[in-house]
Amino acid sequence: MKRLTIYIIGMILLFAGCNDKEKEARVRYGKAKNFYEQNDLFAAKNEIDSIRIYYPKEVKVMKDAIELKRLVELKEADRNIAYCDSLLPIRQKEVGELNKNFILEKDTLYQDMGNYVWKQQTIERNVERSYVRCKVSEDGATSLESVYFGSRSLNHTGIKVSAKDGIFAETASIPYDGGLNYRFQDLGNTTEVVTYKRENGVDVVKFIYANAGERIKVEYTGGKAYTIYMADADKKALVATYDLAAVLSDVDTLIRERDKAIKRKAYLEGKLNQE
Numbered sequence: 561m562k563r564l565t566i567y568i569i570g571m572i573l574l575f576a577g578c579n580d581k582e583k584e585a586r587v588r589y590g591k592a593k594n595f596y597e598q599n600d601l602f603a604a605k606n607e608i609d610s611i612r613i614y615y616p617k618e619v620k621v622m623k624d625a626i627e628l629k630r631l632v633e634l635k636e637a638d639r640n641i642a643y644c645d646s647l648l649p650i651r652q653k654e655v656g657e658l659n660k661n662f663i664l665e666k667d668t669l670y671q672d673m674g675n676y677v678w679k680q681q682t683i684e685r686n687v688e689r690s691y692v693r694c695k696v697s698e699d700g701a702t703s704l705e706s707v708y709f710g711s712r713s714l715n716h717t718g719i720k721v722s723a724k725d726g727i728f729a730e731t732a733s734i735p736y737d738g739g740l741n742y743r744f745q746d747l748g749n750t751t752e753v754v755t756y757k758r759e760n761g762v763d764v765v766k767f768i769y770a771n772a773g774e775r776i777k778v779e780y781t782g783g784k785a786y787t788i789y790m791a792d793a794d795k796k797a798l799v800a801t802y803d804l805a806a807v808l809s810d811v812d813t814l815i816r817e818r819d820k821a822i823k824r825k826a827y828l829e830g831k832l833n834q835e
Contacts, residue, residue, distance in 0.1 A: 585615035589625055596632050601639075604632050630828050637825040644818035651811045658804045664698075673697050676804060678797035688749070690788050692719065692778055694765060694801040700809025702802065704731065704761030708752040708780060716752060717741060717782030721764050721790070723774045729767035732760035733782055768795060769802045 592607035611618075611625045659676055666674025675695040679685075686693075690708045697703070706719045717735055722728035734741045734754050743752040756764070768776060772795045780786040 581615060582618050582621060585611055585618040585621040588615075589621055589628070592625065592628060596628060596635070599635070601632050601636055605629065608632070627832070630832055634825060634828045634832070637821045637828065640821040641818055641825070644814045644821070648811065648814050648818070651807055651814065654807045655804070655811060658800070658807060661800065662804065665695075673699060675703070676801070676808075678801060680793060681797050690786075691794050692721075692768075692790060692798070693794065694798040696801050696805040696808060698808065699812040700805050700807075701758055702762065702765050702805045703758065704756045704765055706731075706752075706754045706756075706778070706780065708786065709749060710786075711749055712784070713743065713745075713750045714752060714780055714786050715743070715783035716754060716780040716786070718754065718756075718780075719764065720779045720781055721767055722777050722779070723771050727767075727771075729763040730781070731756045731764050734760065765798065765802060768798050772796070772799050 588607050588611050592604045592611070595601070595604035595607060608625045608629045611621060615621060661679055662676040663679055663682060664674045665677055665682075675697050677693070677695050681691075681693045686707070688709050690710065693705050693707065695703050695705070706716065708714050708716060715736065717733045718731045720728055720730045734756060736743070740755045740757070741753075743750060745751075768790070776790040776795065778788050778790055
């Protein structure tokens with residue numbers, strides 16, 4: 561009889577403890593729901609996550625919390641879509657204003673992504689000279705090119721740019737491959753073109769952009785020594801290209817985020833409709 565009494569008391573205490581845990585979990589759920597209704601989505605998700613961490617055995621509360629989290633994420637998706645929809649037309653208009661002085665080079669048979677080139681820096685307008693030019697792809701990725709023209713071969717693989725105060729930046733070294741680094745001879749003269757895509761040339765692009773008002777020395781590296789000073793027109797072209805790149809990158813990011821939010825919204829609505 562005594563053992564039975566102890567057992568009954570133990571079970572009462574156990575259920576009481578369980579009931580207390582459920583009440584605590586319900587309090588957190590209530591806070592989460594209140595945050596959700598106030599559009600404080602970050603705080604709502606934090607409360608929901610705390611239920612999962614501290615009360616994983618409260619199945620009923622957990623089920624409600626999961627559904628609430630989906631509602632929170634659905635509201636986040638709607639918010640992201642609205643944000644992208646409001647900003648995209650503004651950025652796209654900026655692209656239209658900035659790219660007036662550019663030409664889009666794109667071979668539709670071989671390229672999914674074309675490149676915008678400053679009109680004065682097209683190959684046709686710059687034959688038989690050594691210079692640095694910058695391009696930007698339709699999704700906002702910059703690439704830099706060092707062009708050499710002369711009576712002797714340099715076999716260069718990179719460039720170093722510097723200002724009078726001694727600060728400098730360098731590209732990555734691009735070995736000769738007939739593609740990103742190619743060269744040819746014509747009528748006794750040599751032309752070399754080395755392309756530095758994305759991170760391989762971004763430090764130099766940023767350096768020139770930040771020091772466009774200074775005299776910039778360009779040293780061709782990796783082969784025979786050769787130096788030029790960047791023309792003002794080429795610096796102007798790079799600055800304009802970098803500005804366009806920033807806006808194109810924003811547009812690309814907004815489109816991607818919008819598509820991601822739309823897909824997420826469809827997934828969440830499907831889950832909520834199943835319940």
